[in-house]
Structures are given as structure tokens and as C-alpha cells.
Amino acid sequence: MSDADPNSRRNAPALALHVPEPPYRPGDEPDFSSIVVPKAGEAPRPDTAAHPRETFPLTDHLVRVLDDEGRAVGPWDPKVDPDTLRKMLRDMVTVRVFDDRMYRAQRQGKTSFYMKCTGEEAIAVATAAAMHRDDMHFPTYRQQGLLVSRGYPLVKMMCQIYSNPGDHMKGRQLPIMYSDKEHGFFSISGNLGTQYPQAVGWAMASAIKEDSRIAMGWIGDGATAEGDFHSAMTFATVYNAPVILAVVNNQWAISSFSGIAGAERATFAARAVGYGMAGLRVDGNDALAVYAAVQWASERARSNNGPTLIEFFTYRAEGHSTSDDPTGYRPAGEAQAWPLGDPIARLKQHLVALGEWDDERHDALVKEADAEVRAAQKEAEKLGILPEQGRSNIESMFDDVYAELPWNLQEQRAACLKEAGHD
Amino acid sequence: MSDADPNSRRNAPALALHVPEPPYRPGDEPDFSSIVVPKAGEAPRPDTAAHPRETFPLTDHLVRVLDDEGRAVGPWDPKVDPDTLRKMLRDMVTVRVFDDRMYRAQRQGKTSFYMKCTGEEAIAVATAAAMHRDDMHFPTYRQQGLLVSRGYPLVKMMCQIYSNPGDHMKGRQLPIMYSDKEHGFFSISGNLGTQYPQAVGWAMASAIKEDSRIAMGWIGDGATAEGDFHSAMTFATVYNAPVILAVVNNQWAISSFSGIAGAERATFAARAVGYGMAGLRVDGNDALAVYAAVQWASERARSNNGPTLIEFFTYRAEGHSTSDDPTGYRPAGEAQAWPLGDPIARLKQHLVALGEWDDERHDALVKEADAEVRAAQKEAEKLGILPEQGRSNIESMFDDVYAELPWNLQEQRAACLKEAGHD
């Protein structure tokens, strides 16, 4: 059979397709005790101008700052002041409360769809804290924490979710597909992955203009399989773009575990190695580690030392969205069994350990956040919930396809208004 | 400006876009003396069942077997018997002669287009020698050596180039877009990169069927930037597909040097590291190194030990195609200045060193090959050259869009024949 050796295949086994399978399925008892979690403080911190090569060991490691007692340890400790820490904690709590309220609102029929980021709150919140206010984000649907941290009004978020007249996107986008230029938050796309090369393009533009603002692109573990991931990595390294590329590895993509995206063979951070880009793998439930890594990558990008790929290792604690019931494909208790803990509890523990926080203040914070979210919800609902939308201002539906309304849309608008009885 | 520190940007430099530029442009004197070429025999050879990790140092190295004196040295020496070596040499010479004749035929107006693989002959020829006859290739337009090595009739290749009645694809494809199932050569696509995930899919199918045949996908350095490259790498690692993925890095993609595809930052072989796939970087002008690497990867794939990415480092010695004049973007003497030499000369030197070859026999071989190619050309031209095609058998144009001719194509066929005066 071989050109070289006709018999060389005699002893070859039958080929076999390997189909990755998560360790636990519904009915199993999840046990993550075999997962090796590197100790906090262990990872070295290269200079931000270091050759990418120096970061490669870190793509197979886990940058962690908070130890089991909530102390910040090791070279990655960003030494954040207590006020900033408290703001981060507050933002994270707000995000969680917000998610709970809005999830409920969807269940009450007030909107069509919602997606939580439960368990992942540290990632967006600490990132926002570590970056500049005018840096630009190209997010996915699980970075609501960026908006909250940057002070985007909760009412506006809710108006978007309700597609009501307070939604500056005129009800055109699915709930939670936020966009706000002012807050450096690019329009979320329903198509996975597209934002990744866009972030690189924005950063390239900033470099072309000799600006000093950098960009950050976000993607999920599952979506790294899209071709856009590769475009982004390629363009970012070729042009040395001032960009941070984040992979939020929450280990699930709807019902598919991260092995289906390649996680059995390499970490997502390791992808950086193949392109010669700096890479970091970070405990995503450790707000200080997130802060430190983003600060490192920002400094690197801002000094023309190149892009960084950061994998935030975390766990999607709840269902994919309101359309999903995860008990159909994974054990119910997995989130609890997962070793890296709850990011809010961990940051709280740290502040308490610092003597800058206590249970009482925490309870008060939760109550405040709850009150704030409820107040916002009340205000947003004054402007209407989704089932009431789509009947007035119908002519707006034809705006913004183009800057000017062409004849066909003019005619269609007239027809549509006639249909609606408005002519 | 920063959420954390409003002054942290004061000392930041202006951002700058890096646009890669090759070291030499027309008018420059190319000087590659600074390129470090690892010594032949230096690279270690891991077990074919080794963990991918063991191969990672090899992605930044260069597997070389033939030393400057033409001796085969080191652990990668595949110990190929002299008859096989002579066949390889013969095939490589045939490819070069074939390329020259067909290039000339295009210049003579006998066809519309041609692409040479000058300087890259060892890659396809030694690969074919190292693999099994029934393994499947998903090639690009520079692997004509696979067909020659597998004994595909030169006349048939030429008939394809002339789009004449001897072309089993009925003149439908651009010249050199060969296809032959019988010879394990998948239809070449004009769209770069598409074949790469296809090779993985074929290998997955072979694994699903518990077959023992493996697949090999081919891509150029420039085309690695396409999303399909990433799809292939992802699917191959996720399913542990029995596939070899080759990158022929001839350092140019039409007028763009490999830096535009990312080569300033990492080797193409290094991409493998990011996916946790085995990777090798190989002297593509060293037929024995190519043979050894492909043999290694085949054995690995065939034993369910997983896919391998192989970068063949070589140099595109001539223009991209008959439509291209490279003196517009690179110095004329670059091919000669490039350090890895001519693959034919190197294999010849090796055979001579072994006492298995001499100048006389070599001259005879070249003459034979030339005669064979000329004879084939004569025969092919008996069936016609391109400018004579497209006038008869016009109705065939409507076949094979579907298995059966739908009514619209029936009508169009009739109209077309009427137009052509055949009704």
C-alpha cells in the first residue's frame, strides 16, 4: 500500500474518531478534586515590555492573586486602593442583582430574552476598573459589568431590554444587545465572534492616528472556534495592534463543554503562543488577578509593545440564557462543586481581611443595590415593557437602514403605516 | 482618564501601527547571511506517539537531514533505499521540466494560465514517497509533484491545462486545478484555504469508518491567514483526526512576504502549539527531511496519536504565476541568495555521495525527463490547445450542475445551442 513500504500498514490499528465528552452528565456527582489549581501568588510577572516568549509559561498556568484566606499575594498583586475595591465589589453585586431582576422580568413576560453572567461578574467589572475610561470595548453579551462599572444608567439598560421608547436603539435589537459609544461599548452582535477582528481594527485605527486609546475584544470559549478569532489574532500580531483580546472561558457554550472548542488539548491562552503574541491565563473569579492582568496588558498595548491574549478561566454558573435549561446536559450541582469559588464572595473576603469591609456593610450594599435596581426597573417600566411595544412610532422602523430613506423604503413605510391604520 | 489612575497615561508614547516590510526590495542586494540555519542532524526526533508537547521545540527549529556535503545525518535520517531516492530525484526533475514546458506553452498562447513550483519540488515528491498510495491529499496548486510521483499521466495533466477533450473535467477548471480521485488527489480549489478543513473532514470520515487511510491537507504561508486554517486546526485537534496539515512556507504570497501572514512573530509550525497539536518545522528543500517528517506524522496519525502540523520552509524561486512578475516587488537575485539551496541539486549530491549516482546518469535523467515531457506534450496537443476549445460539445457545459438536468438548464442548453448554431 505504501509507496515506500507495501507492508507498513499491517499492524496499524483501526482509526477512531475521538468525540470529547465532559466528565459529568446529568445524574453524575461532579467531583473536581483532581483539577490542579495553582496557588495564588505563584505565577511570575514579566515586564510589560517583555518578549511574548516570556509569557508563554503563563498560558498554561493560572494567574491568581487572592489566596484561600482572601489575602492578595505575589507579584501580580495590583495593590488596588480600598475605595476602588469597594467600587468593584459594589459593581459586581449590582450586576448580580440586575441579572436576577431581569431574568425574572423575562419570566414574567416583560421581555423576550435575557442572559446572565452569574459567576463571571469579576471579569468585566475588574477589567473596566483597570482600563481607561475612553478605551474601547468590543464585548459579547456577558460583559454587562463593563457598562455598570462605567456608570451607564441601569434604566437605559432596562429600556433596551424592554425595547421601549427609552431604548436609544429604537427597539431594533434583541434584549441585552447593548451599545453605547459614549461609554466605550461597541454594539453587541448576535453573530458570535465578529467583534473580535473589529476590536483589532479599532486598535489599528487608533495606532494609525497616533492616538493613545486602546481597544479590547471579548469572546467566549465556544466562539473561539469561529474564523473571526483567527483573523483577529493574525491581524493583531501582524500589525502589532494595541489591543487586548479576552477569552472568557466559562467552560460551556450552550450545551457544549469547552472540550468541543479544543480545551482538551490546550488552554485558550495557549493559542497566543502559536501567533507569537503575549498570553496570560487568569483566574476569572479573582477580581484582583483580572485587574492585574488587564492592567499589565493595557500598559503593554499602550507602549506599543503589542497585543495580549488573556484567557479568563471561570464557570457559567447558570443557564446559557432564558431559553436554556442546563440540567438537560450537565449535573445540577456543578457550579457549586467548581473549585474557583464565587467572585463576589472572594472579593468580599479580601476586603474583610484588609479590615475595609464587614458583613454589615455588605448586607447594606446588597440592599442598596437591590433598591437601586428596583428603582431603575420601576422607572424603565414606566416607559413600557416589550409586549406593549411595536405599535406606535412604526415609521421609525424604516429609519437608519441608510442615512437617507431611498424611494423603496419610503413606499414601504407608507404601505406599512396604511397596514397599521395610521395613514 | 483611567478609572484607576487618572494620570497614568501622561508618559505613554503615541501609538504606532507596525506594517511589516520584507528586508529587501527591488534594487537591494539580498543578503541572508544573518539567517540562522540549524545544522543538519541537530533536531531530536520524538517518538511518533509522543505527547504533542515534546514536539513544540521543533516548531521553532528546522528538521534537516542532508548536511552541506550531502550526507544524511541525525535521528531524522529516514534511511530511504537508493531506488526510492532515485525515483524521488527523477520525479523532482520531471516536475521541473514539466513546469518549464508548460510555462512556455502559456507564453506561446496555448493556454490561459500556469503556475510553477520551482524550488519546492522536494516537498510534494518526498511526501508522496513517504505516504501510502491510497492516502488522500487535499492540495493547493503547487503540489503537482504528488501527481507526478503517483504516476498520474503527464498527458492527462497537460490535457487539463489545455482544457482539451482529454481533460476529464471537461474544460471547466482553470489550468492546473487538477483533480483525480484514483490518485488520491482532491479537486484543487481556486479559493484559498477551503481544502484545509476538507482534509480534516475526510480524515474524520476515515476514523468514523474505522478505515486505515489518512488525509493530508496543504496550504501556503499566505493562505494560513484564512479562517479555514483555524477551522481545520480546531476540528483536527478536537476530534484527534488522522490528518497531516502542511504549510508550504515559500515566503511569498503573490507580492506579500510572509511577514504579512504573521511570520515576523512566530513560525507557521508554531501555530500547532496553540492548539495542542504536534508540530514540526522542516527544511522543505531537503527531500530526506521532508520524507522523514511526513513518515513521522503519518505513523502518528495512523496510530490514532493525532494530527500534525508541518511547516515546510522553502522559497518560491519564480513568479507567483504566469500573471505575475516578481521583479516588481522583490530583488531579482533573491532565490539564488537564499541559503537552503536547490532541492534537486541537494538530493543529487546525496545520491552521488552515496555512490549511487553521477553526473552522467543525471544528465541522462534530465534528457529522459525532457523527452518524456515533450512526448507527452505532443500527444496532449494532438487533442488540442485552449484557443481551439469551447466550440464543440457545448451542450456538455450544462451537465453536472446537478446529477439530473433540471428544466431551466434544459431550456438554457437549447438556447445556447441555438446561439452556437447547432440547433
Added chain:
Amino acid sequence: MAVMNMIQAINSAHKVMMARDPDVVVFGEDVGYFGGVFRATEGLQREFGKTRCFDAPISEGGIVGTAVGMAAYGLKPVIEIQFADYIYPGYDQIVSEVARMRYRTAAEWTMPMVIRTPYGGGIFGGQTHSQSPEALFTHVAGLKVVVPSTPYDAKGLLIAAIEDPDPVVFFEPKRIYNGPFDGHHDRPVTPWAKRAEAEVPDGHYTVPLGKAQVVRQGAELTVLTYGTMVHVALAAVEENGIDAEVIDLRTLVPLDMETIEASVKKTGRCLVVQEATRTSGFASELVTLVQERCFYHLEAPVERVTGWDTPYPHAYEWAYFPGPKRLKFALEKVMAD
């Protein structure tokens, strides 16, 4: 014979074909253990094993690209693109490879595969869960394009598509997975169970590709449509008391021109109904063909009812969707002209 909704019918088609033909493999995002976000592939992995039905990475290009390789090997891949709105990353492989493989190799390599994908609106899915991109495929020579409108047809057409030697893009009207839809979004949904088209044989049968079905006989007007809009059109015709002949095209490519021509020549009037964006939709091809071939039988211009030339607007779903009012006005116009 069983009563099935459209998802169950599609699931059954997979089971029948996987049992009959060991070369049929099924993959796509979330289709394995979980059985797909719409549950169309439920139970397949359990029944046929992980190498016959499995999850794929989120890479539509990779899914189609590897399917090409599998078809080249000799398998018959049946792949799911989770929403038609997400088919574009796979568009190059579909257009440049799948569609042209038989032609460019003069049938040396063929691409028997089915690309299933839920399409269409009416589910408050916003811009990226509502699109009807069929026209982007009808323009591509080498592809067959199928759109069922009932459980019975869905199963029979899907089996025919899997058995077909050519690649088929199989658009599933997700709005009517669970029950037909008359376009009155404010009325309660009727499940398929009440309908004759939900009587689906358990075993193998086919509904041939390329054959339309006259779903309502009529003399005054011909309505050409497919997918979800078949039901909306049928309801509109009844509500407006028009003696219309309604044709469910079922296959867009190759088109059943014979049935269309016969009907339009009989009625002398024609209305084409699509859910998709208006300009350059498949309706335009239908209007063109009808006016080319039935011009001298036409008593009025052929009318189009379509979605508007805007992206799908979340909150304005029912102002966008071509519903009862749009149909009513169009029916009146074409009858009055």
C-alpha cells in the same frame, strides 16, 4: 403512523435514514448529547453512537468544510446550522465548494449532503434569529433549496434530500415547528396535532424534491409561496373570501414550473408571498418567471408580499412580518387590477 409536530417529523427522518444508511452522519452545534437547541436531533447520539451524531465547534465554516471532506470520503453528512442567520461564516464553503464540486470535477467528486437550518421570524428573535436568506442560495447554481411547511412534508422532503445525490439546503420554518401559524399573532397557537398534515408515517417515505403542491384549489388567482407563509396565505385567502389557488412550492430549486404555469394560466392572476426582505428576494425570481412565461395570460401585474427592506426589528416584529393585513391589501389589489 403517528401524530408529529414538525420537529418530531424531522427527528424521525434522521432516525429512519441513520438506521437505513450507515453513511449518514449528523453533526452541528449542540446536536449531540443535548439533541439541538430545537431538539431536532434528540436521541440520535444515544441511538447511533457518538461517531454518528456529535457536537461541533462553533464554526459554521468548519462544519461545512469538514462535511465537504466527509462527502468526498463517501459519507452523507446531514449538518445543522443552528439558525439560518448564522450560516454566513459557512457561505464560502457552501458557494465555492459544496455547490460547484460536481460541476468543476465533471462528477468525479459529488457532494451529497444536507444543510439543515431553521429560518424565519415570528418568534421575537430579533435581527439574528429571524432571517429568511433563501435567495442567497437560490442564486447559486449547484444547490437545491427546500422549504417544507408541514410535518408530513418535512419528513418526506428531508428523507428525499438525504437520499438526493446533490447538496440540499433545507430551510426549516421555525415559527411553525410546533403548529401552523395563520399570521394572527394575537390569537392562540394551534398545535399540529389537530391537523391532517401531522399524521406522519413512522417509517421511510419521501416527498419528491422539485414538486410543488397545490394546497388549495382556486380559479381566480394563484398564490405562490412556501414555508411559514403557506399558512398565512391560506388563512388570508379564506378570510378575504377569494377563490385562490394556493401553491406550496416546497422546493425552490429546482422549481416546479409546470405546476406554477398551469395554475397562473388558468387563473390569470398571481400573488407571490415571501417572508424575506423584499429586494432581490426569491419572490423576484418567481414574478420574473411568471411574467416571462404567462405574460399573455396575466390580467394584472403579479404582486409581491414580502418583508420590508430593513433588518428584522425586534420590537416591530409584527409590523415587519408580512401578515394578514399586508396579504389582504395585496389580494385586493391584484383582484382589482
Added chain:
Amino acid sequence: MAVMNMIQAINSAHKVMMARDPDVVVFGEDVGYFGGVFRATEGLQREFGKTRCFDAPISEGGIVGTAVGMAAYGLKPVIEIQFADYIYPGYDQIVSEVARMRYRTAAEWTMPMVIRTPYGGGIFGGQTHSQSPEALFTHVAGLKVVVPSTPYDAKGLLIAAIEDPDPVVFFEPKRIYNGPFDGHHDRPVTPWAKRAEAEVPDGHYTVPLGKAQVVRQGAELTVLTYGTMVHVALAAVEENGIDAEVIDLRTLVPLDMETIEASVKKTGRCLVVQEATRTSGFASELVTLVQERCFYHLEAPVERVTGWDTPYPHAYEWAYFPGPKRLKFALEKVMAD
């Protein structure tokens, strides 16, 4: 004023706009140092520097995707897709992002960019250097689609496209880069230099988007076409001695319906000519619009001349291409009907 062929005119448009607007950046495969495989961007890098005009990796998806980010930043990217046949890997970014950005964000983010790409056959380029995929873009709301047919228009339209606030897909008829083409492939090629349309101002001017041009006045018949086929159609009309009005659409979206309607209502007959594959081509939209809006003025069915419903076959280029004979038969038919 200078004499330019179409490539020179396109090159000049780039230079004018890069000089006027520092936000215009140009990138694509081989467009930098080398100036593009068709030389449309020659000299731009030398004149405006490497950060204003540069080579891109071979990744059409990455080219469009990064252009989206640049437009979001505030630049005006003018990108080249080397051949229209290779636009598909960028199709998702174009359809899902570029086209819908203004709409989905209610104009918070806009996408002023131009995607230039050579299209069309007649150059023995085989299946992947000959396609005319414009209809795959006319169906996508939010995109403008432009096809010039002369050096003067190419420059003026390209400048207008770069200045336009919306994204424009700019299809360049590569067969007529160097000279017009009457469809008689066996006759010598005439260079642009002999033609008035090659008189091109050196500086800034625009040809407005959305405006067709009546390139030949006539009373008996209206021919609607664009790109290469304008010249083939003009020649055919002359050769067959028909008093036809020939309209060069120039912009397909938004379409100049006014000019079209006025002409068809005047002549009462209409022929639509496209190079692309027949089914679901842009010609279908044109036929549909004409029959919808001019039905009672039509004395005969609107005819289509198109490429066939096959991939582009290398050796059978001239049997595929809609040339003089196909036009002659169609002209005769529509005049006889």
C-alpha cells in the same frame, strides 16, 4: 483633464480622496508596495505612507472585520477584495455587521466604507476569477451597490462612494479595465483612450450614487444593464438596428427607479441584461419592478439576457458569456412579441 483607463481613474479617485481626507485608509491583499494585482492602488503607499495604504493578510473576513473596527473609530476604510469570487469569506462581516450597523444601533455607529472588488468574466479566469455576485449584495438591506462602466464614472462614483455615509460595495468590471468590450471576443480590443468617457478630470468630482444614465436614447425598447454589459448591449442595439434606449444603472441599490419607469413607459418594451447566473440574479428584481410599475405600458414580456445557471466554465467562456448572439435573439424576441 487627462485620458485614463478605468484602472487609472480608480487609482486617481483614491489619490484625490486620500489627499483630501486623512481618515481615508486603503488596504487589501497586495495593495501596498506592489499596488494591487490590477494596479488600482499603485503609488498610494509611496505617496501617503505605509499606515495609509498597506498589504493585508489573505483573510477577506479579517479585512472586512478590521475595516468595521476602523470605521467605528472614525476612519473611512477603502478596502480591496482581490476578486469578487473571493468575497465570501468576508460575507458574514459584510451582511451581519457592515450592512446592519447603522440600523441596529439607530445610527449610533455607522459604517462609511467602500468594498472595492473586480468582478465579471471575459478574461478566461475560470470559475474563481469570473463571477458576478452582485445579487448576493442587493438582497442585503443597508448596503449600497455600485457598478461603473466607464473611467469617468468609475472615478466619480468611487469618490461619491468614499464620501457616502453608508457602506458601498463597488463592483469593478475587470473585463473593461483597459477598454470597452462589445462582446465580440474575436475582434481586437479597443483601448479607452479612443473614447470620450476616458476624459477624466484630474481632481475631485463626483458622479452621484443612485442615478442611472441614459447612454443611448431610443423609442422602441428600453435596455437596463450595468458594468461590462452596457457596452455589449450598446453594440448589440446598434448592430441590430434597434431604436433602443439603453440605461446604464450605475447604482443597483438604491436604484434610479424614476429613470427606469419613465423610459419603459415611453418605449413599452424592456430587456434586462446581466452577466451573472440567471436564477435570482439582479435582473429578476429589475424585471419584477418593471412589471409591477409599468405593467399596463408593456407591449411584451420583459426579457432577460443573462449568464447560464452553471458555474463559469473555463473553456466555454464564450458560450457562457451573454454575448452578441444572445442579445440579438432577445432583442428580436422582445420586439416581435
